[in-house]
Amino acid sequence: MLKITKETETEIQNLIGQITKFRLYPLITANSALSKQYNLSEEHIVALVIIIKQEDPFVVSIANALFISISKTSRIVRDLEKVKLIKRKYGECEDRRKIKLEPTQKGLEVLDSLYKDLMAFFNPLMEDFDKEELITFTKLIEKFNGIANKKIRSMLGIDSPEKDKC
Numbered sequence: 001m002l003k004i005t006k007e008t009e010t011e012i013q014n015l016i017g018q019i020t021k022f023r024l025y026p027l028i029t030a031n032s033a034l035s036k037q038y039n040l041s042e043e044h045i046v047a048l049v050i051i052i053k054q055e056d057p058f059v060v061s062i063a064n065a066l067f068i069s070i071s072k073t074s075r076i077v078r079d080l081e082k083v084k085l086i087k088r089k090y091g092e093c094e095d096r097r098k099i100k101l102e103p104t105q106k107g108l109e110v111l112d113s114l115y116k117d118l119m120a121f122f123n124p125l126m127e128d129f130d131k132e133e134l135i136t137f138t139k140l141i142e143k144f145n146g147i148a149n150k151k152i153r154s155m156l157g158i159d160s161p162e163k164d165k166c
Helices: 006-021 022-029 031-037 042-053 059-068 070-082 106-127 131-156
Strands: 086-089 100-103
Touching: 031 106, 042 059, 042 070, 042 100, 042 106, 059 070, 070 086, 100 106
Parallel strands: none
Antiparallel strands: 086 100
């Protein structure tokens, strides 16, 4: 456990400064031609990723991941439906309000293309790292994100990420 001192406080401030600069994913993907073609914001892209990557994606799982309201999440889902990147899957849940979301083939293709843009940006950046550094960096970021996520959920009064299943 890190003890906070004047020296570590300065390092934490430096870390915060670096974290605020670390928004490469939305900058690259939101500025791609595909994002502009489909009018996708950062939240649309993250929602699409969640819908594709999660086992059982529902509106509530997107809202929880983005820390936004269900009504705002519903608008994002409607936008993604409008451009045919996702579809709703009815009839699997006893509660008719719980509608499972799934990507369309077009949605899968768009996300694949966005990932290619992202990899084209990251590949040259990663040339100066060896495999062990990349693994260590990834583990540190995962640990940091896990701790930060718990803290944010605690601050917002959210118990834990809900797995909203049928």
